[in-house]
Amino acid sequence: MKYNITINSILNVNEIPDYWNEQDYLKLLELFNFPDPETIAKENLLDYLKMAITDEKPTDAAVILLTYKLSEELNEGQISQISNDMLLDKVCEEYPEIDLHAPLFHINQLLYLAYNGRFPNATATILNCEIIAEDTEDKSELGNEQILKILAQGLGKSALLKRLFPEQLAGAKPFPEANDILWELESLGSNQYKLITSEYWLSKSDFDQGEYMADIVFDEEMEEE
Template identity: 90%
Template sequence: MKYNVTINSILNVNEIPEYWNEQDYLKLLELFNFPDPETIAKETLLDYLKMAITDEEPNKAAAILLTYKLSEKLNEGQIQQISNDMLLDKVCEEYPEIDLHAPLFHINQLLYLAYNGKFPNAAATILKCVIIADDVEDKSELGNEQILKILAQGLGESALLKRLFPEQLVGIKPFPEANDIVWELESLGSSQYKLITSEYWLSKSDFVQGEYQADIVFEEGITEA
């Protein structure tokens, strides 16, 4: 299937404010032993949470946040290890389980902002593009795997995505990792898409083409060995 692609914008950000909500702030304030969090004005909840976080030692604060978000996926020993590693490395990029990269990024950046840089700084990528199928009858919306295959054809050969998943991107092997690499994918209508992922996977410097034609193989065409 052929598509005409135009990259409209690629923005690197240090946080995605929509990830944490009011209920998260209230629950976290309780976990950080902040008195009467329900009396705090909504617009100042995050400021108070940052203050509550910095009342703890950095690794302990990290452990509280990790337990709150990931206790169903990580055991106590893993949480303790990650809470220490986060002070030294970008665990949200290096952790072997890709499905944890997104929550680890959001936790890392909340700690980074609260401690004013004591934790390593990571970045997310917000990409907006227009993808129009050559087949004018094709009005179907694209999924995570299709989007990554299409975007990959505008990347340079040194891009990490192409180096780690070369066979998946050309349709030789299945690509289940796409659902973890893409954190959010939104159809904006009129063949426009908004994608959020880690800068680790897609960055502005990875793209060598802003307009191009992509020819992709859909997953149903793959024959597994």
Template identity: 50%
Template sequence: MKFKITVESIKTVEEITGYWQNQDYINLMERFNFPDAGTLKPENLNEMLQMAITDFEPNEAAAIVLNYKLSERLNEGQIAQISNDMLLDKVSEEYPEIDLHYDLFNINQLLHKAYNGKFPNAKAIVADFSMVSSEGYEGEITKEMVLKSFNNGLSDGNLIKRLFTEQMSTDQKFTEAEAVIWELNTEDSISFTLITSEYWLNKQDILAPEFEGECLLPKEEETE
């Protein structure tokens, strides 16, 4: 199926609004031995958490936050390794399990801010675009459909296009799309906002603000 894609804007950000909730700040402060965190005003939670974090060595703080957020996915050895690697590399771009990149990005940026740059500064992009079917499709637009449709509008140097050539340009299933696009939001199924890593997509990757995208889905999906 074909879609008309219009890219309204792409901006680079260093943190994703809404990922960390006030309760996360309170829970983390308790892990960093900050007393009575629940009595603080909501507007002070982030600042006080950063103060609590810096009472620890950077790798120790990283291990605490990683354990809080990813203990169900990572074992102690993996957490210890990543907590040290984060000080040297952008783990949120390099970790082999890409479905962890979203969490690792937000963990990294929390620590980057608290330690004034001791952790590498990773970046994300927020893209606003419209996606209108040329064939009258009125069903749900999925992350897989968005990435496949973007294929025609991306430069050949784009990392998604290079790593997932078959998935992007044929009817092969693109399961990795769920991890590549971190968030896909819409209120009307026409105008969308996607959030992903600058590692996957940046302004230079977009060849033109308007283009026709072709989305080739697996046969069983087309007939559902």
């Protein structure tokens, strides 16, 4: 299937708005032993949470946040190890389980902001693009896998995504990792798409061109071969 792609914007950000909500702030303030968090005005919750975080040692604060978000995915030993590693490396980019990259990013950045840069700074990418099918009758729904295959054809050869998943992007192998590489995908209508991922996977410098044509293989086409 052929598509015409235009990259409208690529924005690098240090945090994703609305990931942490009011209930998260209140629960975390309790976990950090902050008295009467329910009396704090909504607009001040994050500032008070940052203060509560910095009352703890960095590794202890990391343990609290990791346990709050990832206790079902990680055991105590793993959480302890990651809490130490986070002070030295961008664990949210290097951790072998890709499905944990997104929550690790959000935890890392909350710690980075609270401790004013003591933790390494990680970056997310917000990309807006237009994708138009050459076949005007084509109504195929584009999911994470298809979007990544389409975008990959505009990337340079050195892009990490192309180096790690060449067969998957070419349609020669299934690509379940796509659902973890893309953290959010939103169809904005009129062939416009917005996606959020780590700069580790997609960055502005990865793209060779802002407008190009892509030809991708859908799963059903693989099955017919």
